[in-house]
Amino acid sequence: MPRISTLNPQLVTELTAILDPKRVLTEREHLLTYGFDGTAALQGEVGVVVFPQTTEEVAKIVRYAAQEKIPIVSRGSGTGLSGGSIPQPNAIVLCLVKMDRILELDEKNLTILAEAGAITQKITEKADTVGLLYPPDPGSMKISTIGGNVAENSGGLRGLKYGITRDYVMGMEVVLASGEVVWLGNKCVKDVAGYSMKDVFIGSEGTLGIITKVLLKLVPRPAAKKTMLAMYATMDAAADTVSAIIAAKIIPCTLEFLDRITIKCVEDFAKIGLPLDAEAILFMETDGHPAVIEEQGKQMEEIARRCGATAVQIAANADEANKLATARRSAFSALARVSPTTILEDATVPRSELTKMIRFIQGVATRHNLRIGTFGHMGDGNLHPTFLTDERNHEEMERVEVAMKEIFDYAIELGGTITGEHGVGLAKKKFLPDAIGNASLTLLRQLKRTLDPDGILNPGKIFD
Amino acid sequence: MAFSTRERSLTDIPSTALKGESKPHHLANLDFAVLQQCIHCGMCLPTCPTYDTTKLERNSPRGRIALMRNIAEGHLDVTRAFGEELYFCLGCLACETACPAGVNYARMFEEARADIEDAGVLRYAKRDFVRAVMLRFIFAHPLALKALGRLLRLYQVSGLEWLVRKLRLTALLPADLRELEPLTPRIQPDFSDQLIGPVESPAKPGYRVGMLTGCVQDLVYPHVNRDTVDVLLANGCEVVTPAAQHCCGSLHAHNGELTLAREMARKSIDDMERAAGSLEHLDAIITNAAGCGSHLKHYDDLLEHDPQYARRARLWSHKLKDIHQWLAEIGITPPQTTGGSQPSTINYQLPVTYHEACHLCHGQKITQQPRTVLKSIPGLKLVELPESTWCCGSAGVYNITQPEMSHRLLERKLDNIAKTGAKVVASANPGCSVQLEAGARERGEALEIVHPITLLARAYRKGGEHS
Numbered sequence: 001m002p003r004i005s006t007l008n009p010q011l012v013t014e015l016t017a018i019l020d021p022k023r024v025l026t027e028r029e030h031l032l033t034y035g036f037d038g039t040a041a042l043q044g045e046v047g048v049v050v051f052p053q054t055t056e057e058v059a060k061i062v063r064y065a066a067q068e069k070i071p072i073v074s075r076g077s078g079t080g081l082s083g084g085s086i087p088q089p090n091a092i093v094l095c096l097v098k099m100d101r102i103l104e105l106d107e108k109n110l111t112i113l114a115e116a117g118a119i120t121q122k123i124t125e126k127a128d129t130v131g132l133l134y135p136p137d138p139g140s141m142k143i144s145t146i147g148g149n150v151a152e153n154s155g156g157l158r159g160l161k162y163g164i165t166r167d168y169v170m171g172m173e174v175v176l177a178s179g180e181v182v183w184l185g186n187k188c189v190k191d192v193a194g195y196s197m198k199d200v201f202i203g204s205e206g207t208l209g210i211i212t213k214v215l216l217k218l219v220p221r222p223a224a225k226k227t228m229l230a231m232y233a234t235m236d237a238a239a240d241t242v243s244a245i246i247a248a249k250i251i252p253c254t255l256e257f258l259d260r261i262t263i264k265c266v267e268d269f270a271k272i273g274l275p276l277d278a279e280a281i282l283f284m285e286t287d288g289h290p291a292v293i294e295e296q297g298k299q300m301e302e303i304a305r306r307c308g309a310t311a312v313q314i315a316a317n318a319d320e321a322n323k324l325a326t327a328r329r330s331a332f333s334a335l336a337r338v339s340p341t342t343i344l345e346d347a348t349v350p351r352s353e354l355t356k357m358i359r360f361i362q363g364v365a366t367r368h369n370l371r372i373g374t375f376g377h378m379g380d381g382n383l384h385p386t387f388l389t390d391e392r393n394h395e396e397m398e399r400v401e402v403a404m405k406e407i408f409d410y411a412i413e414l415g416g417t418i419t420g421e422h423g424v425g426l427a428k429k430k431f432l433p434d435a436i437g438n439a440s441l442t443l444l445r446q447l448k449r450t451l452d453p454d455g456i457l458n459p460g461k462i463f464d
Numbered sequence: 465m466a467f468s469t470r471e472r473s474l475t476d477i478p479s480t481a482l483k484g485e486s487k488p489h490h491l492a493n494l495d496f497a498v499l500q501q502c503i504h505c506g507m508c509l510p511t512c513p514t515y516d517t518t519k520l521e522r523n524s525p526r527g528r529i530a531l532m533r534n535i536a537e538g539h540l541d542v543t544r545a546f547g548e549e550l551y552f553c554l555g556c557l558a559c560e561t562a563c564p565a566g567v568n569y570a571r572m573f574e575e576a577r578a579d580i581e582d583a584g585v586l587r588y589a590k591r592d593f594v595r596a597v598m599l600r601f602i603f604a605h606p607l608a609l610k611a612l613g614r615l616l617r618l619y620q621v622s623g624l625e626w627l628v629r630k631l632r633l634t635a636l637l638p639a640d641l642r643e644l645e646p647l648t649p650r651i652q653p654d655f656s657d658q659l660i661g662p663v664e665s666p667a668k669p670g671y672r673v674g675m676l677t678g679c680v681q682d683l684v685y686p687h688v689n690r691d692t693v694d695v696l697l698a699n700g701c702e703v704v705t706p707a708a709q710h711c712c713g714s715l716h717a718h719n720g721e722l723t724l725a726r727e728m729a730r731k732s733i734d735d736m737e738r739a740a741g742s743l744e745h746l747d748a749i750i751t752n753a754a755g756c757g758s759h760l761k762h763y764d765d766l767l768e769h770d771p772q773y774a775r776r777a778r779l780w781s782h783k784l785k786d787i788h789q790w791l792a793e794i795g796i797t798p799p800q801t802t803g804g805s806q807p808s809t810i811n812y813q814l815p816v817t818y819h820e821a822c823h824l825c826h827g828q829k830i831t832q833q834p835r836t837v838l839k840s841i842p843g844l845k846l847v848e849l850p851e852s853t854w855c856c857g858s859a860g861v862y863n864i865t866q867p868e869m870s871h872r873l874l875e876r877k878l879d880n881i882a883k884t885g886a887k888v889v890a891s892a893n894p895g896c897s898v899q900l901e902a903g904a905r906e907r908g909e910a911l912e913i914v915h916p917i918t919l920l921a922r923a924y925r926k927g928g929e930h931s
Binding site for chain 2: 025027028029030032033034035036037038040051077078079097098100119121140142143144269330332333334336337340341342392
C-alpha cells in the first residue's frame with residue numbers, strides 16, 4: 001500500500017532555494033506517481049521530487065543532502081525492471097528527465113555527448129542523421145533515459161554482435177556523494193591513465209554517484225540488414241539452430257526466441273501472422289555489407305531448415321523487418337495482457353547451456369502448476385522467464401517465489417547469473433549473495449563505503 | 465512559462481480542502497482486471513501530448529492510472545487536483561495505441577470523470593451553468609441544438625457578426641470568451657434532414673445501412689453527410705436516415721455524465737429502430753464523425769446492465785461502422801476515370817495530406833482505410849503528414865476548457881502540415897476540422913480542410929459528369 005512520508009518542511013524550503021519551486025513537487029497527487037517504476041508489485045514512499053536542469057543544481061542538492069544525511073534516489077523515466085528507482089522513505093527523488101539535451105555529435109571521433117535525461121531513442125535517431133549507429137537497444141528505448149541505461153548497464157536485442165551499454169560508454173560526468181563533480185574518461189580509444197573509474201559507475205544503479213552526462217561511442221551504421229523468422233515444432237530444434245549458426249562462424253546481430261505462450265500473446269497484440277501452433281520462433285537478424293549479409297542470410301536460412309525449422313520467413317523490405325522487430329520488442333508487455341500480474345525475470349546462462357535452462361524452466365512451470373512465458377536473447381544466453389500470475393492469489397504467489405528461487409539456483413549452477421540486464425535493485429537483492437559469493441559481496445560493500453561513506457545514494461539497493 | 469497559471473492553480477489549492485462528499489463508486493466498482501492491466505512499463509509516456517510537454521508523471525497515462533488506482537483502493541480522495549488532472553488529459557487515447565498490455569484507458573477515463581462530477585470537486589457557478597445548458601439541454605434535445613444553430617446562423621449572415629466585429633464589441637466579452645469567438649464555426653443554411661431523404665436507394669441495392677448525422681457535423685458540415693449518403697449510394701447501399709436524431713452521448717460520457725450518456729444511447733437506438741423497422745434489418749450503421757464513432761461502438765459496454773437495451777446495444781455495437789471501415793469491408797467502387805492519356809478526373813494542383821483524428825486512429829484503430837479511400841481517387845497525390853496521429857488539440861471541448869495546451873498542439877499540427885506542402889488536408893472528424901480551420905485562419909493560410917468522403921463524393925460526381 002502506498003504511503004506518503006511526513007515531509008520535513010525545512011527540506012522543502014532548502015530545495016526551493018536551490019531550484020525553481022515549480023521543479024520541487026510535494027503535492028500528494030504528484031508524489032503518488034513517483035512511487036514505482038516498471039517492476040511488478042514494488043512500491044515505495046515519496047517525500048519530495050526534484051527536477052534539476054543543470055549539473056550544478058544536482059551538485060547543490062547532493063551537497064545539501066550530504067550535509068543533512070538525507071537519502072537521494074535518482075531516476076529517469078522510471079522504466080527499470082528491478083526496482084532500482086523505488087524511493088526510500090524520506091528520500092529526495094531526483095528525476096533527471098528535464099536534463100535531456102544532446103550536447104554534441106562528433107563525426108570525426110565517432111562520439112555523442114548527452115545529458116543523462118536524454119531519451120535513448122533520440123540518441124539513436126541523432127546518430128542516424130549522419131549515418132552512425134548507437135547499438136544498445138533496450139526494450140524500453142523509446143522512453144528510457146541514457147543515464148538510466150548506463151546506471152543499469154542495459155542490454156538489448158543486439159548484444160550478441162554489438163555488446164551492451166558498457167561497451168559504448170567512453171566517458172561520463174558524475175556527481176559524487178559529497179557533491180563534487182568529476183569527469184571520467186574521454187574521447188580517446190586508448191586511455192590507461194589510472195583506474196578505469198567510469199566502469200565502476202556503469203551498472204552501479206545510482207548507489208555510487210549520480211551520472212549527469214554521458215559520452216558514448218558510435219559505430220558506422222551497417223549498410224544493409226536481413227531479417228528472418230524461423231518456426232519450430234520443438235524448442236531443441238531452435239536451440240540447435242543457434243549453436244549451428246555460431247559454429248558456422250556467423251555472428252548475427254540478433255538471435256531472439258519466443259516460446260509458445262509468448263507467441264500467442266505477441267500475435268494477439270501485433271497481428272502480424274505469427275504461427276500459433278509453433279513451439280518456438282527464432283527472430284534472426286544479420287547486418288553489414290549487402291554482399292556479406294546476402295550470403296550469411298542464405299546460410300542461416302539453410303542451417304535453420306537443416307535443424308528442423310518448419311518454416312522460414314524472410315522480411316521482404318525494411319517495413320516488414322520493422323514489423324517483426326516491433327513484435328519481438330513488445331513481448332514483455334504483450335505477455336502482460338494475459339493475467340493481472342506479470343513478473344519478468346532475466347536469468348542468464350552461458351550460451352551453451354541454454355537448452356538445459358529452457359527445459360528446466362518448463363519443468364518448473366509444470367511442477368509448480370504455473371504459467372511461465374519465456375522469451376529472450378538466445379544469442380547471448382539472456383532469458384526472460386515471465387510469470388503470468390495474480391498478486392491477489394497468495395497461495396500462487398508463494399509458488400512463484402519458490403519457482404523463481406529454483407530457476408536462479410539452477411542458472412548459477414550452470415555458471416550463469418541471476419540477472420543479465422535488469423540489475424539487482426530491490427527485486428534480486430536476496431539472491432545476490434548466492435550468485436556472487438561472500439568475497440565479492442565484501443568487495444562491493446567496501447567500494448560503496450569508500451564512495452558513499454554516509455550511505456545517502458540510493459540506500460538499500462543491490463545489497464544492505 | 466506557458467504553464468505557470470495552471471501550475472499555480474493546481475498547487476495553491478490544498479488537495480483536501482475541496483474534498484467532495486460522495487464516495488468514488490465509479491472507479492471503485494470497476495473490474496479489478498481493468499485497473500490492474502497497467503504494468504507501468506512507461507511505453508505510453510512518449511506518445512502522450514501532455515507528458516511530452518510537461519515531463520511530469522502525473523500528466524502521463526501511467527501517472528493518471530496510478531492516481532485512479534489509489535482512488536479505487538481508497539488511498540486517495542477524489543480531490544480537486546485529481547479533477548483538474550483528468551480534465552488536463554485530452555482523452556486522445558494515443559496511450560491505448562502505444563500500450564501493448566491492452567489497457568482500456570478510455571473506460572477508466574470516463575469512470576474517473578464521472579467520479580469527479582459526482583464529488584463536485586471542480587464545481588463553480590459558471591461551469592455548472594455552462595454544463596447544465598450544454599450537456600443537459602442543448603446536446604440533450606435535438607430541437608434545442610437546431611434552434612441554437614439557426615440563431616448562430618442568423619447572427620453570422622445578418623451582418624450582425626460583421627457589425628459586432630467591426631465595432632470591436634467583442635472587446636466587451638470576458639477575455640476567455642473573446643479568445644473563443646473566432647473559433648465559432650460557420651453554421652450552414654440547411655441541416656442534414658433537409659439534404660437527405662428518409663430512405664434513399666441506389667439502382668441496385670446490395671446492402672441496407674442506417675446513417676447517423678451527428679451534431680456538429682449536422683450543423684457545421686451537413687454537406688459531409690450528403691456526401692456520405694452519395695458515396696454509400698454509389699457503393700450499392702440503400703440508406704436509411706432518421707430525420708430526428710439525438711446526440712450520441714459521447715460529449716456526455718467524456719464529461720462525466722454517464723447517466724445522461726446512457727439516456728442518449730437508448731434514444732439513439734430508438735431513433736434508428738423507428739426509421740429502419742429494426743436493427744436486424746440493417747447491414748451496418750454508419751457514422752462519419754470519428755469522435756462519435758469511437759463512442760457509438762461502445763454502446764454494448766455502456767448499456768450492458770440495462771435489461772431492456774443490453775441485447776439491442778450489442779447488436780448496435782456489432783453493426784456500427786465508420787464510413788471508411790465500411791467501404792473497405794465491402795470494397796470501394798472506384799470513381800470512373802475519363803479516358804485517354806489523362807486518367808485523372810480530379811486534378812489537384814497540390815498534394816493532399818491526411819490528418820488522423822485521434823478517435824479514428826487510436827479510438828477505433830482505423831488507419832489504413834481512410835488512406836485506401838483517398839488512394840482510390842484518380843489523380844489524388846497523398847503525402848504523409850509527419851506525426852499524423854498526434855492530437856490537434858481539438859479533443860471534444862478541450863479547446864474551450866484548456867485553450868493554452870490546445871493551442872500549443874494546434875501550432876504543432878499546423879507546422880507539420882506546412883512541412884508537407886499540402887494545401888488540402890483530409891480529416892474525418894468535425895471537431896478536428898473546426899480546430900484546423902480556425903488555426904489556418906489565424907495564420908492567414910489558405911488551407912482546405914475536407915472530409916476524405918467529400919473528396920471521394922466529388923470524384924464520383926466528376927466521373928458521373930464525364931460518363
